[in-house]
Amino acid sequence: MDILDSLRNIIGPDHVLTGSDTAGFATDWIGKYENTPLAVLRPASVDEVSRIMALANDTGTPVVPVSGHTGLAGGAHAPEGSVMLSLTRLNKIRQIKPDARLAIVDGGVVLESLHHAVAEHGLRFPMTFGAQGSCMIAGMLATNAGGSNVLKFGNTRALCIGIEAVLPDGRVLDLMSELHKDNSGYDLRNLLIGSEGTLAVITGAVLKLVPAPAARATALLALDTLTDALSVLNRLQKATGGAVEAFEYMPAHYMSAIHTHLEGLNPVFGTEPNMTILAEIASTAPKDALPGPDGSLPLDATFENILAEAIEAGQIQDAVIAQNDTQRSQMWTRREAAAEVCLSRNPLVNNDISLPLDQVEPFLTRMKAELIQLDPGAETLEVAHLGDGNIHYNVYPSTPALCDPVMELVEDVVRNLGGSFSAEHGIGVSKLQSMQRRKDPVALAVMHQIKQALDPKGIMNPGKVLPNCGEVIFRAGQL
Amino acid sequence: MDILDSLRNIIGPDHVLTGSDTAGFATDWIGKYENTPLAVLRPASVDEVSRIMALANDTGTPVVPVSGHTGLAGGAHAPEGSVMLSLTRLNKIRQIKPDARLAIVDGGVVLESLHHAVAEHGLRFPMTFGAQGSCMIAGMLATNAGGSNVLKFGNTRALCIGIEAVLPDGRVLDLMSELHKDNSGYDLRNLLIGSEGTLAVITGAVLKLVPAPAARATALLALDTLTDALSVLNRLQKATGGAVEAFEYMPAHYMSAIHTHLEGLNPVFGTEPNMTILAEIASTAPKDALPGPDGSLPLDATFENILAEAIEAGQIQDAVIAQNDTQRSQMWTRREAAAEVCLSRNPLVNNDISLPLDQVEPFLTRMKAELIQLDPGAETLEVAHLGDGNIHYNVYPSTPALCDPVMELVEDVVRNLGGSFSAEHGIGVSKLQSMQRRKDPVALAVMHQIKQALDPKGIMNPGKVLPNCGEVIFRAGQL
Missing domain, CATH: 3.30.465.10 (Uridine Diphospho-n-acetylenolpyruvylglucosamine Reductase; domain 3)
Incomplete structure (x- = not known):
């Protein structure tokens, strides 16, 4: 029996998508990897997934699991001859x-x-x-x-x-x-x-x-330097006993790009500051949410006092605290549009790196100096989860041929400063070369041993995470 | 060359202990497992450890790593023919x-x-x-x-x-x-x-x-029921915004055993309550450590207020807050003497189980009823990290022959209530039978695959964690 017929027997013909029915799965969210699977499967139970995998194992058919398809490293790229296993119906x-x-x-x-x-x-x-x-x-x-x-x-x-x-x-x-x-x-x-x-x-x-938090306070802060930003983070953590939930870095050129891209959102500060920080604190303690005699929330008052001290200390130039949910949501929109704004331009070197907190500023300084040597026409657009030392450092080289040299340059600087070439987006296929070049070779070998032990036929999402482990097909010039 | 000579070449003759020099390594802290290694090795660097392992691998010599030797599951038991690798000198x-x-x-x-x-x-x-x-x-x-x-x-x-x-x-x-x-x-x-x-x-x-906390408040609480105890825990967590660092359960018979065993420590409450809880909250926020006009610490005042409300609500019968470090330390001594007091008696079934928080009381109730059926002469001595649902449930059967049936009974009740037979002490050799009987067989098989992939010769601490994986030697009648 044909493998597609066997799959239809397992999950029903309506849930083995082929041809034009697979259009929704033709590429990932960033449009970088084209999928050409044999079929897209939509099992509805763990038992069906189990029977699909047993069949795939018997027939040596590669299986690519796919859920929301919003990964940023090509981890759900489905090459020729594979089947995509979609979790859409396993949604209870x-x-x-x-x-x-x-x-x-x-x-x-x-x-x-x-x-x-x-x-x-x-x-x-x-x-x-x-x-x-x-x-x-x-x-x-x-x-x-x-x-x-x-x-x-x-x-x-x-x-x-x-x-x-x-x-x-x-x-x-x-x-x-x-x-x-x-x-x-x-x-x-x-x-x-x-x-x-x-x-x-x-x-x-x-x-x-x-x-759920009893109270939450959100602000945009205008700052001059990353050193000031870290001082403000420490000040906030200490004064609140560790209540900081977000501390997001958006430099001036990112803010400009956002305000150009998003309709109806205008610059927050009169002059665009060197950097804007989105800071949010929250508390689950009811006492922080009980309005005082003047109607103000204790958490807002706490936040205002700390920010006032930071302005006094010259660490912050200006600050705006959200007065309601709409304002809060608009602050977050500026940050959450990052992927949309940063990843829609080509050629792109999409870096997701992490560094010790005090190495973020040296990283940005050193990259600026070295990037101009390598590619004077390159531009960058970066945004960071600053509290984690995690920078989404996007580079647009002047030519696709410079993508890999730029990636190597970033890897070099990151490694010298004690960082990692992959913080939160994973390896997928887009960071395979970094993995090969920069990961501890003993760790890589152990990962291969584990992969081999658990998936001896190599059918489980082949070509991802581990270099030289299965076939990888991608559009030329884009890795 | 003899393997001991090769080892002496690697780490120097003074650090390959044999014969009476290994006396300090003859048994683990609870005295349950006797070690009969070929030698005890004391490497001083990672490089020396590496060379020892390479030699052991070449010669098929089992290696048992040992650090403080205070494990409670026999994880560092060294059988005949093995070498113990002590980390004593890797102490920087x-x-x-x-x-x-x-x-x-x-x-x-x-x-x-x-x-x-x-x-x-x-x-x-x-x-x-x-x-x-x-x-x-x-x-x-x-x-x-x-x-x-x-x-x-x-x-x-x-x-x-x-x-x-x-x-x-x-x-x-x-x-x-x-x-x-x-x-x-x-x-x-x-x-x-x-x-x-x-x-x-x-x-x-x-x-x-x-x-380090800026302020800390510690108390012993007298309570009637575990339901009350969980209500008090939730009350404390909510009112402090999650500042509870310890919430330790000690039933009346445990407290009696402690006060008999430890000289100079007397009962805290006039009549021994059904259970005593050691509760501790802490804060890193300077505002919680700033003495008020009357000299009292805000955190102490917070703690007192919450406990007063719980007494008012009938959840607590009585409470004593530590007034200084000595009192705090004496409170902790009562809890930390548990291993010493509970594990020195034989025959012993030493259980380290975890349960969903609301299943701790059903567990104790059901065990009481079922244990008396199995072994009317059995006694128990338990103590718990109640906030984690982790009970050290020690049973002293009336005869060694009942050790394993008691263990099986505990496993049954734990499994029925959605718990685990091993919470924090690990498997070692003492929980191998539980592992074989109760762990998901697919999980066990995958663990064996990983062990086989990374240690194909089976030299790394054989006979621990995985059932049927290497030789296990232990004193008869004590497992």
Whole structure:
């Protein structure tokens, strides 16, 4: 029997998409990688995923798991001869346990749906980023996604205590623990988180929730230097006892690009400052949300006092605190449009790097000096989760031929300053060369040994994460 | 050349201990497992560890890594023909980075030494448990140790961002990242954390530090029921915005045993309450440590107010707040003597289980009813990190023959209530049968695949963690 017929037998003919029905899966969100799969599969249960994987393993068919398709490193690129396994129909929130502060979900649940569902219980799943309206939990776990609240709550890994996954041979791994402490053998959960679909298909997860904040205060700050910015961050953390949830860096040229691109949003400050910081603090303590005699919220007053001291100390030039949800949302729009604004131009070297906090300024200074030597016509557009030392450093070289030399230059500077070439977007196919060049060779070898042990036929999302591990096909000149 | 001579060539004859020189390594802290190694090795550098492992791999010699030897599951048990690799001389604190809040350490650093060293910088490594005066960082990582502050800061895994380890064939894996975000391939760090020395020897780590608290308040609370205890925990967390660092459960019969065992410590309450809770809250915010006009600390006042409300609500019968460091330390002594008091009696079934928080009371109730059926003469002595749902449930059966049936009974009840048979002490050899009986068989199979891939000769701490994986020798009747 033809493999497509076998797949139709497993999940029904309506859910084995071929030809023009696969149009929605033809490319990823950034449009960089073209997919040419044999079919797109839409299983509706863990059992169906298991039967698909068993068949794929028997027939040596490569399987590319895909959830929201908003990854930024080509981790869901589906080459010729592969099948894409979409999690769209595995989209149930299985259970919310408000007392235990846990959500038990299918892998295909959209992040924003989870946000809404837990909000009804006065709870919050504290993972936020631009793609939240379409990205799915399984993809978020597979890339160990970060976002704007890592500073306070950690990355996806820190928010997941249980996982369910289907292995390359179809076996179902049930690690759906609801326990915060469970030392029973090797940590397979964390091995799968961040493995970008190369070891298993994630079909379910147990996620940690936190209380919704009782009060929240958001501001845009105008600053001159990154040294000042870090002083302000430390000042805020100390005075609030660690209540800073976001501390996002947007330099002047990024703000200009945003205000050109987004209709209806105007510059916030009279003169565009060297850099704008989006800072947000929050508290779950009811006392911070009880209006005082003058009607002001204690948390707002706290924030204002700290910012006033920072202005007094010359660390901040100006500051605007959001007075309502609309203003807050507009502040966030400026930050969350980053992917849309930065990644739509070509040729592009899309870097997602991390550095020790005090090396962010040296990095930017050194890159400026060295980039002009390599490519005088290159431009940059960067934005950073400054509190994590995580910079999305986008470079537009003057010619596609300079993409790889620019990437190598960034890698060199990052390595010299003790950083990583990959912070939160993962490796996918776009960082394979960096992986080959910069990752500890012993670590790479061990990863290959694990891949070989769990996926001996190499059918599970081949060509991702590990260099020289399966076929990779991509449009010429764009890596 | 004889293997001992080869080892002497690598690390010098003074550091290959044999015969009576190994007396200090003859048994583990609880005295349950007798070690009969060929030799005890004391390498002084990562390079020496690497050369030892390469030699062991070539000759098929089993290697048992040992650090503080205070594990409670026999994870460092050294059978006939093995060598013990002691980390005693790998004991340098390589660097403390106060601004980055990181400590970079050798694996053999004693936990308490690290506490003292970081305190000088106004910082804290928030991992605390009874064995802290002798346990070492590598052992703590290898078991993913827990302790009394997991509620607030997570287990060892949550506090480690970089690791260095020597693989079974001598290769050195350098993952000493100082970054909080680093998505570059599979998570090998977390695979090694909790693998109990069966995949590699941990030789170094990058650990997270937190600011030392500006203020801390500690109390013993007298309560009637576990339902009340959980209400008090929630009340404390809500009113303080999550500042509870410890919430330790000690039932009446435990308190009696403690006060009999420890000289100079008397009962705290007039009549011994059903249960005593040790609760501690802390704050790093300077405002919580500024004495008010009457000289009282704001954090103490906050604590008193919350406890007064809980007494008013009938959830607490009585409470004593520590007035100084001596009183605080005496409160903690009662809790930290648990291992000493509970594990010195035989026959012993030493359980370290975790449960969803609301299942702790059903567990104790059901165990009481079922244990009396199985063994009317059995006694119990339990103590719990209640905030984590982690109970050290020690049973003393009336005869050694009932040890295993009791263990099975505990496993059954735990499993029915959604818990784990191993929370923070690990598997070692003492929980191998539980692992075989209760762990998801697919998870077990995957663990075996990984072990086989990374240690094909099976020389790395054989017989631990994974059932049917190497020789296990232990004293009859004690498992």
